[in-house]
Amino acid sequence: MLNYFKNMWLGVYTVLVGLRLTLIHLFSRNVTVQYPDERYPIPPNARNRLYLDPELCDACLRCAKACPVNCISIESLRAVPGLTPPLKNGDKRNLWVTHYEIDFAKCCFCGLCTEPCPTNAINTTTEFEYSTTKREDLIYTFVKMSDEEKKEKEEQLAIYQAEQKKKKAAEAEAKAKAEAEAKTKAVNETKNDN
Amino acid sequence: MGEKRKIELDYSQLDSERMRLNVGPQHPSTHGVLRLEVELDGEIVTDVIPHVGYLHRCFEKHCEKMEYPMVTPYIDRLDYISSMNNEWPFIMGVEQMMGIKVPEKVEYLRVIVSELNRIANHQIAIATFGLDAGAFTPLLWLFRDREMILAILEKLSGGRLLYNYFRVGGMAADIYPTFKEDVLAAISQVRKTNPEILNLLLLNKIFIDRTASVGILPADVAINYGCTGPMLRGSGVPYDLRRTEPYSIYDRFDFEVQIGKGEVGTVGDCWDRNIVRYREIEQSCNIIEQAINQMPMEGDVKEAFPKKVRPPKGEIYCKAENPKGELGFYIVSDGKNNPERVKCRSTSFVNLSVLPEISKGYMFADLIMILGSIDIVLGEVDR
Amino acid sequence: MEQNFVNMLIENPWIAALIIVVIPLVFVVIYALIAILGELKIASFVQERLGPMRTGWKGTMQPVAEVVKLLQKEDITPDAADKPLFNLAPFLMFAAAFAGFAVIPFSPYFLPAGIELGLFYVFAIGSLGVIGLVMGGWASNNKYSLLGAMRSVAQIVSYEIPAAIAILSIATLSGSLNLNVISDNQSGWFWNWYIFGGPGPWWKILVIPFTLGLGLIYLISTLAETNRTPFDIPEGESEIVAGYHTEYSGMKFAMFFFAEYANMFIVAAILMLLFFGGWNSPFGDFLNQWWMQPVWFILKAFFWVFLTIWLRWTLPRLRVDQLMYMSWKVLLPWGFVCFFAVSLFVMLK
Numbered sequence: 001m002l003n004y005f006k007n008m009w010l011g012v013y014t015v016l017v018g019l020r021l022t023l024i025h026l027f028s029r030n031v032t033v034q035y036p037d038e039r040y041p042i043p044p045n046a047r048n049r050l051y052l053d054p055e056l057c058d059a060c061l062r063c064a065k066a067c068p069v070n071c072i073s074i075e076s077l078r079a080v081p082g083l084t085p086p087l088k089n090g091d092k093r094n095l096w097v098t099h100y101e102i103d104f105a106k107c108c109f110c111g112l113c114t115e116p117c118p119t120n121a122i123n124t125t126t127e128f129e130y131s132t133t134k135r136e137d138l139i140y141t142f143v144k145m146s147d148e149e150k151k152e153k154e155e156q157l158a159i160y161q162a163e164q165k166k167k168k169a170a171e172a173e174a175k176a177k178a179e180a181e182a183k184t185k186a187v188n189e190t191k192n193d194n
Numbered sequence: 195m196g197e198k199r200k201i202e203l204d205y206s207q208l209d210s211e212r213m214r215l216n217v218g219p220q221h222p223s224t225h226g227v228l229r230l231e232v233e234l235d236g237e238i239v240t241d242v243i244p245h246v247g248y249l250h251r252c253f254e255k256h257c258e259k260m261e262y263p264m265v266t267p268y269i270d271r272l273d274y275i276s277s278m279n280n281e282w283p284f285i286m287g288v289e290q291m292m293g294i295k296v297p298e299k300v301e302y303l304r305v306i307v308s309e310l311n312r313i314a315n316h317q318i319a320i321a322t323f324g325l326d327a328g329a330f331t332p333l334l335w336l337f338r339d340r341e342m343i344l345a346i347l348e349k350l351s352g353g354r355l356l357y358n359y360f361r362v363g364g365m366a367a368d369i370y371p372t373f374k375e376d377v378l379a380a381i382s383q384v385r386k387t388n389p390e391i392l393n394l395l396l397l398n399k400i401f402i403d404r405t406a407s408v409g410i411l412p413a414d415v416a417i418n419y420g421c422t423g424p425m426l427r428g429s430g431v432p433y434d435l436r437r438t439e440p441y442s443i444y445d446r447f448d449f450e451v452q453i454g455k456g457e458v459g460t461v462g463d464c465w466d467r468n469i470v471r472y473r474e475i476e477q478s479c480n481i482i483e484q485a486i487n488q489m490p491m492e493g494d495v496k497e498a499f500p501k502k503v504r505p506p507k508g509e510i511y512c513k514a515e516n517p518k519g520e521l522g523f524y525i526v527s528d529g530k531n532n533p534e535r536v537k538c539r540s541t542s543f544v545n546l547s548v549l550p551e552i553s554k555g556y557m558f559a560d561l562i563m564i565l566g567s568i569d570i571v572l573g574e575v576d577r
Numbered sequence: 578m579e580q581n582f583v584n585m586l587i588e589n590p591w592i593a594a595l596i597i598v599v600i601p602l603v604f605v606v607i608y609a610l611i612a613i614l615g616e617l618k619i620a621s622f623v624q625e626r627l628g629p630m631r632t633g634w635k636g637t638m639q640p641v642a643e644v645v646k647l648l649q650k651e652d653i654t655p656d657a658a659d660k661p662l663f664n665l666a667p668f669l670m671f672a673a674a675f676a677g678f679a680v681i682p683f684s685p686y687f688l689p690a691g692i693e694l695g696l697f698y699v700f701a702i703g704s705l706g707v708i709g710l711v712m713g714g715w716a717s718n719n720k721y722s723l724l725g726a727m728r729s730v731a732q733i734v735s736y737e738i739p740a741a742i743a744i745l746s747i748a749t750l751s752g753s754l755n756l757n758v759i760s761d762n763q764s765g766w767f768w769n770w771y772i773f774g775g776p777g778p779w780w781k782i783l784v785i786p787f788t789l790g791l792g793l794i795y796l797i798s799t800l801a802e803t804n805r806t807p808f809d810i811p812e813g814e815s816e817i818v819a820g821y822h823t824e825y826s827g828m829k830f831a832m833f834f835f836a837e838y839a840n841m842f843i844v845a846a847i848l849m850l851l852f853f854g855g856w857n858s859p860f861g862d863f864l865n866q867w868w869m870q871p872v873w874f875i876l877k878a879f880f881w882v883f884l885t886i887w888l889r890w891t892l893p894r895l896r897v898d899q900l901m902y903m904s905w906k907v908l909l910p911w912g913f914v915c916f917f918a919v920s921l922f923v924m925l926k
Binding site for chain 2: 007010018022025
Binding site for chain 1: 887
């Protein structure tokens with residue numbers, strides 16, 4: 001019986017305590033951020049959409065290898081030394097990036113790709129509003145060399161490689177010649193000795 | 195109403211048809227894509243069969259194909275409410291295999307971010323539990339506070355929920371200049387809101403009536419099922435890995451392991467599990483306060499990074515106290531860049547397995563409360 | 578006393594009747610919109626949010642937008658549902674709720690149907706709503722709906738008894754079942770309200786605790802009857818998704834919604850008429866002109882609405898058996914005690 005009255009009292013009392021609390025909060029400050037008009041501050045290191053600086057990328061594939069979900073795909077072409085401008089930071093460019101795309105539908109925004117990059121070409125940005133209605137629109141192509149340019153580069157490379165080959169062949173020939181000459185010389189010398 | 199309220203019925207006397215009800219995978223209070231097959235006799239639950247696997251993402255198989263650093267983003271997605279705590283045991287296991295000693299600053303930073311994340315997790319647990327009981331307001335008050343914690347973690351790691359912050363041998367990024375002030379401000383806000391939540395929700399008579407002596411989990415059953423965390427501590431067993439097997443630097447901090455005492459009902463009921471979470475928030479605040487004052491502010495968090503993460507051949511089981519319980523990773527290495535096998539002892543899965551045992555004989559509304567008090571995250575249940 | 582100003586103005590009885598019917602209908606719609614807005618805004622302010630802000634000035638047109646949205650939605654009838662019953666249920670429920678307006682005096686000059694047994698009638702017709710509710714729950718052929726309907730019937734039937742006892746006590750005290758007469762009895766200052774024992778000699782102080790208790794009992798019962806928190810278990814979203822209206826969509830769902838709000842106004846009006854002086858000004862003759870009386874009445878009813886919203890965002894939900902416990906073991910015995918005391922007071926007076 002005592003319990004019955006105690007329960008009734010507790011019921012009324014705790015309800016009143018709760019009502020008091022909610023009444024206080026009814027007149028307290030609101031914390032809503034009116035999103036498109038005002039924004040929550042995003043820290044500069046926030047890992048949102050990735051950005052690639054094509055002028056810095058050397059197609060070393062380290063980002064693609066570090067990616068846990070394989071969302072980065074890179075195609076590259078060997079650069080011709082001498083004809084190739086260096087990277088933005090002055091380093092030697094070994095490879096041309098012919099195609100670089102990131103599929104943000106796959107990306108898990110872990111930021112692991114940015115860590116091994118030797119030139120800081122790939123970076124996370126604070127841009128997060130890029131929703132689209134099509135999945136294809138989420139595939140971002142950062143570098144896409146035009147066919148002519150690619151052809152030109154390929155031709156340059158072919159010429160270069162042919163030159164190299166020729167050079168190599170010439171070198172090999174010269175070497176062989178020299179060797180042969182040396183041989184004949186030696187033979188002649190032994191002959192002469194005889 | 196402290197008496198045991200389990201309803202015993204002799205079904206042989208009653209000729210009534212039982213109803214099989216399918217709760218979930220789309221249901222407001224299954225906390226995700228859990229499906230429960232419930233057998234009801236009127237409103238009384240006679241049988242519960244949880245069906246899991248709707249969110250299965252082959253975590254363990256994925257790990258076999260991943261290099262060690264690439265596993266951490268996947269670990270984040272196990273228990274996405276407390277990602278920081280999830281990463282710790284895996285990273286700690288790899289470090290132990292490789293014999294890396296991390297700098298002092300990193301240890302402190304790890305403790306602070308993990309405890310912050312524990313607070314955030316418990317806030318969500320209490321908030322969603324209140325939501326299951328029909329109280330909507332505490333949810334938003336707690337989310338407001340959690341926002342401060344998430345802001346700190348976002349400034350540290352760059353992610354709001356999936357941090358990917360732990361690295362083998364250190365952390366991904368150093369602290370920012372106002373870190374200490376932010377953490378102290380967040381703690382004081384949490385301490386300010388906590389009594390309000392206690393008065394509005396946890397001590398409310400209706401809430402006590404709904405949770406006290408409901409879903410009683412005796413200590414022996416809890417141990418037999420392998421329950422850990424607030425589930426086990428709510429049943430009165432003071433088992434906390436931070437205290438029983440102190441890893442990292444937890445032996446330096448002064449905190450109390452909270453256990454359920456059955457203040458309003460029976461030991462091990464839903465209310466006890468929840469009050470343990472509530473008090474752990476306070477204890478976490480204490481730990482963070484001690485850690486932030488002891489933490490060396492100078493130093494490089496990346497100095498112990500190994501050149502290549504390649505543990506020697508061997509295997510290890512490394513566990514840590516997750517907010518939800520003991521989270522362990524069994525890692526088998528064959529000396530390559532990727533683990534040969536990773537087994538995850540996920541807390542929510544083990545804790546959920548006790549649901550059929552403790553929910554029979556209660557009403558349907560109680561089943562929802564029991565499920566809410568287990569505090570599951572389906573990402574961790576299904577992996 | 579004049580029963581209806583419309584009859585005075587318009588000669589043709591048919592047109593007059595039509596106007597008399599339309600006035601409460603328009604009122605219910607406007608009232609429901611304001612109540613929904615209040616619900617949204619008070620909820621958000623309690624939770625430190627801003628609530629709807631985009632529709633109209635500070636989001637004031639949000640309820641209108643929601644109603645328009647509901648009207649546009651596809652009207653789905655499940656294949657397995659019992660179609661005639663399924664389609665009938667929301668309209669039956671609304672009709673039952675709306676029929677209650679026939680005896681609600683908004684002012685002494687506007688009582689749609691001037692019958693003497695108003696209190697009895699409103700109670701009887703209010704119980705009809707439960708039939709629509711169980712009809713909807715059963716015809717949906719959904720287990721959640723069925724559970725919700727079952728709970729709802731048990732709840733509403735149980736809570737009608739304490740409510741009836743509270744009403745009975747006031748009927749005893751006032752000696753009339755005509756709501757206009759009951760309201761008229763409480764004219765004057767606010768201490769003449771029946772929650773403070775009604776008009777009477779100074780020793781009516783003795784009966785004040787009991788009338789206060791009756792007011793509380795009736796308030797709690799109305800919360801349960803209108804399925805408001807903490808008694809919203811028939812639609813307890815965390816357990817049985819949406820209860821009896823799980824399968825309803827579009828216009829039919831809107832009808833359930835309107836019926837609920839109309840019902841809320843009915844119970845609030847009864848509470849105000851019986852306990853809080855109805856259309857009387859609380860301050861004697863101050864602002865007690867004929868045009869202020871409906872305003873007072875509506876303001877008082879909105880106070881009840883505010884109270885329920887305030888309670889809703891404060892309290893968790895009860896369980897079915899606790900609900901029954903509260904009705905049969907707490908409200909009913911105390912209701913009888915108060916009834917006895919009030920009857921004794923009336924006898925001695």
